[in-house]
Amino acid sequence: MEPPMSIPNPANAYRVEHAERLRRTFHALTGRDLIDPTLSPEAAAEALFHAPFVVLSHDDAPDPLLTYGNRAALELFALTWEELTQMPSRLTAEAPDRAERARLLVEVSFRGYIDDYSGVRISRTGQRFLIQRATVWNLTDDQGRLCGQAATFREWRNLADAGSERRQ
Numbered sequence: 121m122e123p124p125m126s127i128p129n130p131a132n133a134y135r136v137e138h139a140e141r142l143r144r145t146f147h148a149l150t151g152r153d154l155i156d157p158t159l160s161p162e163a164a165a166e167a168l169f170h171a172p173f174v175v176l177s178h179d180d181a182p183d184p185l186l187t188y189g190n191r192a193a194l195e196l197f198a199l200t201w202e203e204l205t206q207m208p209s210r211l212t213a214e215a216p217d218r219a220e221r222a223r224l225l226v227e228v229s230f231r232g233y234i235d236d237y238s239g240v241r242i243s244r245t246g247q248r249f250l251i252q253r254a255t256v257w258n259l260t261d262d263q264g265r266l267c268g269q270a271a272t273f274r275e276w277r278n279l280a281d282a283g284s285e286r287r288q
Contacts, residue, residue: 126201127201128165128166128169128188128190130166133162133165134162134165134166134168134169135165135169135188136161136162136164136165138165138177138187138188139161139164139165139168139169140161140164140165141259141260141261141267142154142168142175142177142188142259142270143155143157143164143168145257145258145259145260145270146233146255146257146270146272149232149233149257149258150233150235150255150257154168154175154272155167155168155171168190169190169191170190170191171190171191171192172192172274173192173272173273173274174189174190174192174193174196174251174271174272174273174274174276175188175189175190175192175193175270175271175272176188176189176190176193176209176212176270176271176272177189177259177268177269177270177271178209178268178269178270179267179268180266180267180268180269183208183210184208184209184210184268184269185205185206185207185208185209186204186205186207186208186209186212187205187268188205188270189201189204196243196249196276197212197241197243197244198243198244198245198247199243199244203244210222212241212242213239213240213241213242214240214242214248217239217240217241220239221239224237224239224256225256225269228256228257228258228269229258229266229269232257232258233255233256233257233258234255234256234257235253235255236253236254236255237251237253237254237255237256237271237273238250238251238252238253238254239251239254240279241276247278247280248278248279248280249276249277249278249279250276250277250279251273251275251276252273252275252276252277253273253274253275254271254272254273255271255272255273256269256270256271257269257270257271
């Protein structure tokens with residue numbers, strides 16, 4: 121297992137290696153681009169961290185830990201970088217929803233990715249929200265070995281306030 125990464129910032133080139141893994145695997149599996157493909161790896165890593173949509177990833181441990189969350193993810197889940205990278209990804213869902221989340225991740229493992237996933241998630245502060253039309257995909261290393269999974273979504277809606285939907 122890799123050591124936790126420090127928050128993406130100019131000093132660490134916004135974790136360009138991890139951002140490139142996210143970009144490469146997303147494109148290879150979906151045929152789409154996660155971020156502008158004409159950007160240099162360094163510029164793309166910065167743009168991904170500051171993107172208005174959510175991107176998260178976790179490792180391939182038996183109880184996977186989150187390994188990356190861009191600024192939108194940190195804000196939505198009300199987490200610091202340190203909290204995020206020490207958190208089992210299962211805790212992003214409430215206990216009743218964890219079985220469905222686990223089933224989804226097994227399906228992704230076999231299929232490579234899924235599109236159009238919707239499900240309820242919860243922030244550190246207890247705010248429940250519905251994510252919509254998420255893409256979840258497998259992350260692989262340079263040798264093609266599974267090393268985690270990632271998710272991205274542009275739409276979510278707070279469940280406490282039915283009128284607060286966010287779209288990017």
